[in-house]
Amino acid sequence: EQWRSQIWLSLLSALSLRLVLPGGAEEGLEFPNFDGKDRVLDISERNYKKALKRYDLLCLFYHEPMPANKGLQKRFQMTELVLESLCSQVLENKDIAFGMVDSQKDAKVAKKLGLEEVGSLYVFKDDRVIEFDGELSADTLVEFLLDVLEDPVEIINNAMELRAFERMEEDIRLIGYFKGEDSYYKAFQEASERFQPYIKFFATFDKTVAKHLSLKMNGVNFYEPFMEEPAVLPGRPLSEMDIVEFVTQHRRATLRKLRAENMFETWEDDMDGIHIVAFAEEEDPDGYEFLEILKDVARDNTNNPELSIVWIDPDDFPLLTTYWEKTFKLDLFRPQIGVVNVTDADSVWLDMSDDEDLPTAEELEDWIEDVLSGRVNTEDDDEFADDHENDHFVPEDEEEGDQDPDEEDDE
Incomplete structure (x- = not known):
């Protein structure tokens, strides 16, 4: 839920900029501007069957009733704006339609269509229903729908x-x-x-x-x-x-990349309430090297059903980088790997800040083994701060002053 809220705040900023900034004099690189035409369907018991037959793809946003809170109203209106101005307008000639289904007013329709999760977007193609569980931004959604249109x-x-x-x-x-x-x-x-x-x-x-x-x-x-x-x-x-x-x-890979089009589905597919998360910029030399180490670890452990590492490239999520750095107390300009509790975002990270060299595949495997055994976890920070055998396991809320004096500069 924290991630969804942060993405919405980012979306408000990005979308507002795109709608306000004027196009240049040159032709060929103009972003679409909302033309004011209402294209989003209000789906009801009377028209839903006709809509399903009429379009190659019918995308339905299943939402709560209009909230009384002004802030939540703005979020709802921005959702409709994404669907209306930057998706339905762009995809109008592709025979793709968008509709809104109110979870209270249209409860019967939702039940007949199999809509279950409020806040989700459901795509109907032929006799199939595909749930979009990614970032609800125009770019991501348009790319997703064009992929759905293609032959499978x-x-x-x-x-x-x-x-x-x-x-x-x-x-x-x-x-x-x-x-x-x-x-x-x-x-x-x-x-x-x-x-x-x-x-x-x-x-x-x-x-x-x-x-x-x-x-x-x-x-x-x-x-x-x-x-x-x-x-x-x-x-x-x-x-x-x-x-x-x-x-x-x-389908749950040993090493899987977080993608905008299914980021929430990936995050909800946790391992007993936790994720092993690795941040690495592929275009950065250190990030590339660390990613290659992660690949070696994944290849050596591909038959372990208990291991799944979520790789996040911060370059793919520029609007979330500050949020992650603040939440996890990290510097994402360098590679990081840690354990994150998906319930409260509590985390423990492998300390690589003082090392000139990145950890080897063997060192990472040893750390991962401790994670899988429960020896490294997010619930018992004090134990690891005091355990001399775990000098490399640093909880995200550890104070800098707790450093072992024996580990101070050897320079």
Whole structure:
């Protein structure tokens, strides 16, 4: 909830600037300005069926009744403005419509449509419902919806497309080899629809591509983010449910990147109330080096179902960086890794401030082992501050004056 509130404050600032700043004299880089036309549908029992049939995509924001509090009213109005001025206007020619569903006034409609979580955006495509659980900003939402419009399976036909596929190391992705579109490919395609657009599905009908990927006919490979080798789905041919069950079981990656389009879903998928969180700027030399160390740790521990590290690149969330630094008492200009309690944002961070060198993969694995065993946790800060065997485990609220005198400057 803290994250959602902070994102809303950031959104208010960013959106206000975009709506106010005038465009330059040159053509070709003009951001859209709200034209004043009301495009957002007020969904009711009388019109919801017609709306579902009318549009390729129908996006419904399920919201609480208009609040009495003026601050909350402004947040609600900004939500509608995002949908109205910078999404529905931009996507009008894509046959995408936006609507609002009041959780109190339209309770019957919400129940019929399966809307459950107030504050969420639901996307209806054909007979599927996709919940958008990311940052509700115009840029993120438009990109998400354009991905939903695309075919759920992308076909790999040649070496150039194969090269692009192999460079997608940050994504969970599957690829299957089939005889043609009238074969067992159909089951693969139907499975892909259940995960679109969050998990990417690819297929090839080309023997050369399949050989390069060591794919057998009707076989499917599953690529976990940052792993060098794929997992082969057991059994051939595979049914839709075979694929769905495998993906569902393995979709929580050992190292996963926080993304704007599903950031809340990722954050809510915690491990017993905590996340191991790593901050690293990929474009920064130290950040890049630390990320490579994290990848080595993830590859060595990919078979450990208890381990999942959330990597956050601060460059992807510039409006949240100050919030994170204040909440976790960190300097995000350098790499960081710690344990965060998702309930109260209490945290404990590995102390790397006085080291010229970043921790090795072995040192990180030792620290992670202590986290998973409960020896390092966010509930018992005093124990770790006093434990001489845990000099590197620094709770986020530890005072600078508590430093062991034996660890002072050796320079």
